[in-house]
Amino acid sequence: MTTSQEELLPGTRRALLHRIAVAQAEGRAPSLVAAVVRDGRAVWHGTRSSVDGHEPDENVQYRIGSITKTFTAVLVLRLRDEGVLDLNDPLEKHLPGTGVGGATIVELLAHTAGLAAESPAPWWERTPGSLRPELSDVLGEQPLLHTPGRRHHYSNPGYTLLGALVEAVRGAPWEDVLRGEVLEPLGLHRTSIHPRAPHAGGWAVHPWADALLPEPLEDLGRMAPAGQLWSTTGDLARFAVFLSEGDDRVLSAESVREMRTPGAPAETADVADGSTYGLGLQVQYRSGRILVGHSGSLPGFLANLTLSVEDDVAAVVLANCTSGPLLGAVGADLIRIVAEAEPRIPEPWRPLRDVDPMVLALAGPWYWGTHAFVLRMSADGLLALGPLAGGGRRARFRANGDGTWTGLEGYYAGELLRPVRRSDGSVSHLDLGSFVFTRQPYDTEAPVPGGVDPEGWRGID
Known part of the structure; x- marks a missing residue:
């Protein structure tokens, strides 16, 4: 990936710089760094700092908190793609003895396993991981608060269990598996379990005074798969490209698309907020855009990675303060600025290479x-079905190789589209999940359910 400041127009670059400058000043962050990705590479990097002459660049590490969960989810999806496990497997099948083994792997990924949000006191983010050496210490005496599968309830211990699952199946520490299977193949050389210079220090900013307090830096131990990682805007820009396009060395485009697909039932508040959760990724609907990514926070640090696949724009924002700027809003604004000022230029229309007369007849x-x-x-190579005008059910269909097609999304996801042919080979009608589609409204020559009045269409007497 290359970085080129010249690829965005001057007015766009200034608008991006203005947005992060406002965020750093109003949010009172000691430093704030950001990057924008377009066309598969970083095209802008911006930075603001409270110390003149010490503005961090794209290689300075910040702690990224719960963005770590997305990396852990990638490892689990890799195991699924290898056939080692099924996402619907109960945890107990691969990691026995946890006491919550009835929850499935996919429920843990989507935060629907019913687990508590946090581990028992003391607060795990500001205390050594050595206080919680075993999974039982992370889960506590009452790990389940809700019936598994019924509601989305964000759970840090849930991702600790997923990290332990990876270790159990791979027979190696989570951090070693992550490094060998994700970080090294993707070239994320500045992403690590522990900080590597140059890195930012974590600060708390007094709510009523312009004063700072250093935050403790703790090794999270068992909780590492939920929030341990350090990274940079440069590395996270590369990771954003992966989450958009996939990389067959790590995870296919189809599997990262699955990660971006909502997998959790939305709460009433989530519906109002336009947000839900996929598999290791947050999904939001904001200002007419579907945004996916993840936020992160640990004492002394805030982080956000957001991408709009449709606009082909992603944003990374990192800050070294416990609270202050709302980085999710900043990331969404950086995407909006680029998408509106320099909208994506569509690929040229190109015709089919080969036209199958049997398919063309449909x-x-x-x-x-x-x-x-x-x-x-x-x-x-797909078929797309949608209303001739206005709103309604839409779906694309993939050929199965036997003359039938399977729906890929929406109401018809997984449903079978079957062209029904007459004895002469011509198409009588389409059967889609028991619905009959005909060439004419209520075609008398097709088997319309319930039949068609033999007197046909008529006016009002």
């Missing part, structure tokens, strides 16, 4: 009852 208008739909062939 294209065009279809009717579900009196609802008009259109089925289109696209150059990516």
